[in-house]
Amino acid sequence: MDDAVDLAYDYPVLGAFWTVMWIFLWVVWLVLLFRVFVDIFRDHEMNGWAKAAWIVFMLLIPFLGVLIYVIVRGRDMGRREIQHAQEQQEAFNAYIRQTAKGAGTGDELARLSELRSKGDLSEEEFQRAKDKLLS
Template sequence: MSIWDFLVWTFWVYIAVACIWIFITIIMDVFRDPELGGGGKALWVLFLVFVPFLAAFIYLIARGRKMSQRQVDQARQAQAETDSYIREVAGSTSPTAEIESAKKLLDSGAITQAEFDTLKTRALATA
Protein backbone atom coordinates (compact mmCIF):
# COMPACT_ATOMS: atom_id res chain seq x y z
CA MET A 1 0.00 0.00 0.00
CA SER A 2 1.50 3.30 -1.06
CA ILE A 3 1.13 6.60 0.76
CA TRP A 4 -1.29 7.79 -1.93
CA ASP A 5 -3.53 4.76 -1.41
CA PHE A 6 -3.53 5.48 2.30
CA LEU A 7 -4.43 9.15 1.75
CA VAL A 8 -7.26 8.27 -0.64
CA TRP A 9 -8.56 5.66 1.83
CA THR A 10 -8.38 8.21 4.67
CA PHE A 11 -10.26 10.77 2.56
CA TRP A 12 -13.10 8.32 1.82
CA VAL A 13 -13.34 7.24 5.44
CA TYR A 14 -13.63 10.92 6.40
CA ILE A 15 -16.38 11.44 3.81
CA ALA A 16 -18.26 8.35 5.04
CA VAL A 17 -18.09 9.47 8.69
CA ALA A 18 -19.23 13.00 7.74
CA CYS A 19 -22.20 11.60 5.78
CA ILE A 20 -23.23 9.30 8.61
CA TRP A 21 -22.95 12.21 11.05
CA ILE A 22 -25.19 14.39 8.85
CA PHE A 23 -27.79 11.63 8.42
CA ILE A 24 -27.94 10.94 12.17
CA THR A 25 -28.21 14.67 12.94
CA ILE A 26 -31.08 15.06 10.46
CA ILE A 27 -32.92 12.02 11.84
CA MET A 28 -32.53 13.37 15.38
CA ASP A 29 -33.87 16.75 14.27
CA VAL A 30 -36.83 15.15 12.50
CA PHE A 31 -37.89 13.42 15.72
CA ARG A 32 -37.13 16.49 17.86
CA ASP A 33 -39.32 18.84 15.78
CA PRO A 34 -42.70 19.41 17.50
CA GLU A 35 -44.18 21.12 14.41
CA LEU A 36 -43.74 18.01 12.25
CA GLY A 37 -46.49 15.40 12.58
CA GLY A 38 -46.06 11.65 12.65
CA GLY A 39 -46.73 11.23 8.93
CA GLY A 40 -44.21 13.92 8.05
CA LYS A 41 -41.60 12.30 10.26
CA ALA A 42 -42.21 8.93 8.65
CA LEU A 43 -41.93 10.40 5.16
CA TRP A 44 -38.65 12.18 5.96
CA VAL A 45 -37.17 9.00 7.42
CA LEU A 46 -38.26 6.93 4.41
CA PHE A 47 -36.85 9.61 2.10
CA LEU A 48 -33.56 9.53 4.03
CA VAL A 49 -33.38 5.74 3.85
CA PHE A 50 -34.11 5.36 0.13
CA VAL A 51 -32.51 8.53 -1.31
CA PRO A 52 -30.17 9.64 1.47
CA PHE A 53 -28.03 12.29 -0.23
CA LEU A 54 -30.90 13.99 -2.04
CA ALA A 55 -33.03 13.90 1.11
CA ALA A 56 -30.22 15.35 3.22
CA PHE A 57 -29.63 18.21 0.79
CA ILE A 58 -33.34 19.02 0.57
CA TYR A 59 -33.78 18.84 4.35
CA LEU A 60 -30.79 21.11 5.00
CA ILE A 61 -31.98 23.64 2.43
CA ALA A 62 -35.65 23.60 3.43
CA ARG A 63 -35.39 23.21 7.20
CA GLY A 64 -31.78 24.05 8.07
CA ARG A 65 -32.51 27.40 9.73
CA LYS A 66 -35.19 25.94 12.00
CA MET A 67 -32.86 23.03 12.69
CA SER A 68 -30.22 25.32 14.16
CA GLN A 69 -32.84 27.33 16.08
CA ARG A 70 -34.18 24.15 17.69
CA GLN A 71 -30.65 23.21 18.69
CA VAL A 72 -30.04 26.64 20.27
CA ASP A 73 -33.38 26.51 22.10
CA GLN A 74 -32.60 23.05 23.45
CA ALA A 75 -29.19 24.21 24.68
CA ARG A 76 -30.76 27.23 26.42
CA GLN A 77 -33.41 25.05 28.04
CA ALA A 78 -30.79 22.57 29.26
CA GLN A 79 -28.71 25.43 30.69
CA ALA A 80 -31.77 26.90 32.45
CA GLU A 81 -32.65 23.51 33.94
CA THR A 82 -29.06 23.03 35.12
CA ASP A 83 -28.99 26.50 36.69
CA SER A 84 -32.33 25.86 38.38
CA TYR A 85 -31.12 22.53 39.75
CA ILE A 86 -27.91 24.07 41.08
CA ARG A 87 -29.85 26.86 42.82
CA GLU A 88 -32.26 24.31 44.31
CA VAL A 89 -29.50 22.05 45.59
CA ALA A 90 -27.30 24.88 46.84
CA GLY A 91 -30.17 26.50 48.71
CA SER A 92 -29.36 28.94 51.48
CA THR A 93 -26.57 27.30 53.42
CA SER A 94 -25.07 30.42 54.93
CA PRO A 95 -25.59 30.79 58.69
CA THR A 96 -26.92 34.31 58.19
CA ALA A 97 -29.65 33.08 55.83
CA GLU A 98 -30.62 30.27 58.19
CA ILE A 99 -30.83 32.63 61.17
CA GLU A 100 -32.85 35.10 59.11
CA SER A 101 -35.24 32.33 58.10
CA ALA A 102 -35.58 31.20 61.72
CA LYS A 103 -36.21 34.80 62.81
CA LYS A 104 -39.05 35.10 60.32
CA LEU A 105 -40.55 31.90 61.71
CA LEU A 106 -40.20 33.27 65.24
CA ASP A 107 -41.83 36.58 64.31
CA SER A 108 -44.74 34.80 62.63
CA GLY A 109 -45.28 32.64 65.73
CA ALA A 110 -44.52 29.36 63.98
CA ILE A 111 -41.73 28.52 66.44
CA THR A 112 -40.96 29.39 70.05
CA GLN A 113 -38.00 31.35 71.41
CA ALA A 114 -36.36 28.10 72.56
CA GLU A 115 -36.68 26.59 69.06
CA PHE A 116 -35.25 29.78 67.56
CA ASP A 117 -32.27 29.61 69.92
CA THR A 118 -31.69 25.97 68.95
CA LEU A 119 -31.82 26.78 65.22
CA LYS A 120 -29.50 29.76 65.74
CA THR A 121 -26.99 27.65 67.70
CA ARG A 122 -27.08 24.93 65.05
CA ALA A 123 -26.56 27.48 62.25
CA LEU A 124 -23.61 29.06 64.03
CA ALA A 125 -22.11 25.63 64.79
CA THR A 126 -22.02 24.71 61.09
CA ALA A 127 -20.24 27.94 60.17
Protein backbone atom coordinates in the same frame (compact mmCIF):
# COMPACT_ATOMS: atom_id res chain seq x y z
CA MET B 1 -1.20 2.82 -24.15
CA ASP B 2 -2.81 -0.44 -23.04
CA ASP B 3 -1.41 -0.10 -19.52
CA ALA B 4 -3.70 1.84 -17.21
CA VAL B 5 -1.87 3.84 -14.57
CA ASP B 6 -3.40 3.81 -11.11
CA LEU B 7 -1.58 6.60 -9.35
CA ALA B 8 -3.10 5.80 -5.97
CA TYR B 9 -1.48 2.38 -6.00
CA ASP B 10 1.79 3.41 -7.61
CA TYR B 11 2.39 5.79 -4.70
CA PRO B 12 1.46 4.29 -1.31
CA VAL B 13 1.13 7.72 0.31
CA LEU B 14 -1.52 8.71 -2.23
CA GLY B 15 -3.36 5.44 -1.56
CA ALA B 16 -3.31 6.19 2.15
CA PHE B 17 -4.58 9.71 1.44
CA TRP B 18 -7.53 8.38 -0.57
CA THR B 19 -8.35 5.85 2.16
CA VAL B 20 -8.30 8.53 4.85
CA MET B 21 -10.39 10.85 2.67
CA TRP B 22 -13.08 8.20 2.11
CA ILE B 23 -13.18 7.35 5.81
CA PHE B 24 -13.49 11.05 6.65
CA LEU B 25 -16.33 11.52 4.14
CA TRP B 26 -18.09 8.44 5.50
CA VAL B 27 -17.88 9.80 9.07
CA VAL B 28 -19.13 13.22 7.93
CA TRP B 29 -22.03 11.48 6.17
CA LEU B 30 -22.97 9.54 9.33
CA VAL B 31 -22.78 12.66 11.49
CA LEU B 32 -25.01 14.57 9.06
CA LEU B 33 -27.46 11.67 8.83
CA PHE B 34 -27.80 11.40 12.62
CA ARG B 35 -28.09 15.19 13.00
CA VAL B 36 -30.97 15.20 10.52
CA PHE B 37 -32.71 12.32 12.30
CA VAL B 38 -32.32 14.07 15.67
CA ASP B 39 -33.62 17.30 14.17
CA ILE B 40 -36.68 15.55 12.78
CA PHE B 41 -37.62 14.21 16.19
CA ARG B 42 -36.68 17.46 17.99
CA ASP B 43 -39.01 19.59 15.84
CA HIS B 44 -42.27 19.98 17.79
CA GLU B 45 -43.94 22.00 15.03
CA MET B 46 -43.86 19.09 12.57
CA ASN B 47 -46.68 16.57 12.94
CA GLY B 48 -46.16 12.82 13.14
CA TRP B 49 -47.08 12.11 9.52
CA ALA B 50 -44.56 14.62 8.23
CA LYS B 51 -41.88 13.11 10.48
CA ALA B 52 -42.73 9.63 9.23
CA ALA B 53 -42.62 10.81 5.61
CA TRP B 54 -39.16 12.38 6.08
CA ILE B 55 -37.86 9.23 7.80
CA VAL B 56 -39.19 6.96 5.02
CA PHE B 57 -37.79 9.29 2.37
CA MET B 58 -34.36 9.23 4.01
CA LEU B 59 -34.41 5.47 4.44
CA LEU B 60 -35.37 4.84 0.82
CA ILE B 61 -33.13 7.45 -0.82
CA PRO B 62 -30.62 8.50 1.87
CA PHE B 63 -28.35 10.93 0.01
CA LEU B 64 -31.15 12.70 -1.81
CA GLY B 65 -33.37 12.70 1.28
CA VAL B 66 -30.73 14.29 3.51
CA LEU B 67 -29.78 16.79 0.80
CA ILE B 68 -33.39 17.88 0.30
CA TYR B 69 -34.00 18.04 4.07
CA VAL B 70 -30.97 20.27 4.58
CA ILE B 71 -32.04 22.51 1.70
CA VAL B 72 -35.67 22.79 2.83
CA ARG B 73 -35.31 22.83 6.62
CA GLY B 74 -31.62 23.56 7.18
CA ARG B 75 -32.06 27.09 8.44
CA ASP B 76 -34.35 26.00 11.26
CA MET B 77 -31.98 23.19 12.27
CA GLY B 78 -29.62 25.74 13.78
CA ARG B 79 -32.41 27.50 15.64
CA ARG B 80 -33.67 24.26 17.12
CA GLU B 81 -30.13 23.31 18.17
CA ILE B 82 -29.65 26.69 19.89
CA GLN B 83 -33.05 26.42 21.58
CA HIS B 84 -32.23 22.93 22.85
CA ALA B 85 -28.87 24.12 24.22
CA GLN B 86 -30.58 27.04 25.98
CA GLU B 87 -33.17 24.72 27.53
CA GLN B 88 -30.40 22.45 28.79
CA GLN B 89 -28.53 25.44 30.25
CA GLU B 90 -31.67 26.71 31.98
CA ALA B 91 -32.34 23.26 33.46
CA PHE B 92 -28.75 23.06 34.67
CA ASN B 93 -28.94 26.54 36.22
CA ALA B 94 -32.24 25.65 37.95
CA TYR B 95 -30.64 22.49 39.33
CA ILE B 96 -27.66 24.46 40.64
CA ARG B 97 -29.94 27.06 42.25
CA GLN B 98 -32.04 24.34 43.87
CA THR B 99 -28.97 22.50 45.14
CA ALA B 100 -27.38 25.69 46.48
CA LYS B 101 -30.63 26.65 48.18
CA GLY B 102 -30.78 23.24 49.86
CA ALA B 103 -27.22 23.63 51.13
CA GLY B 104 -28.09 27.05 52.58
CA THR B 105 -31.06 25.54 54.41
CA GLY B 106 -28.82 22.97 56.06
CA ASP B 107 -26.42 25.69 57.21
CA GLU B 108 -29.31 27.74 58.62
CA LEU B 109 -30.68 24.71 60.48
CA ALA B 110 -27.27 24.04 61.98
CA ARG B 111 -27.02 27.67 63.11
CA LEU B 112 -30.51 27.54 64.65
CA SER B 113 -29.66 24.30 66.44
CA GLU B 114 -26.52 25.89 67.82
CA LEU B 115 -28.48 28.92 69.07
CA ARG B 116 -31.02 26.62 70.73
CA SER B 117 -28.29 24.58 72.43
CA LYS B 118 -26.72 27.79 73.78
CA GLY B 119 -30.09 28.84 75.15
CA ASP B 120 -30.44 31.92 72.95
CA LEU B 121 -33.60 30.43 71.37
CA SER B 122 -36.48 28.74 73.12
CA GLU B 123 -37.88 25.47 71.74
CA GLU B 124 -40.94 27.32 70.42
CA GLU B 125 -38.81 29.93 68.59
CA PHE B 126 -36.60 27.18 67.18
CA GLN B 127 -39.62 25.25 65.83
CA ARG B 128 -41.11 28.41 64.24
CA ALA B 129 -37.78 29.30 62.56
CA LYS B 130 -37.29 25.71 61.42
CA ASP B 131 -40.79 25.52 59.95
CA LYS B 132 -40.22 28.83 58.18
CA LEU B 133 -36.93 27.58 56.69
CA LEU B 134 -38.34 24.26 55.52
CA SER B 135 -41.46 25.75 53.93
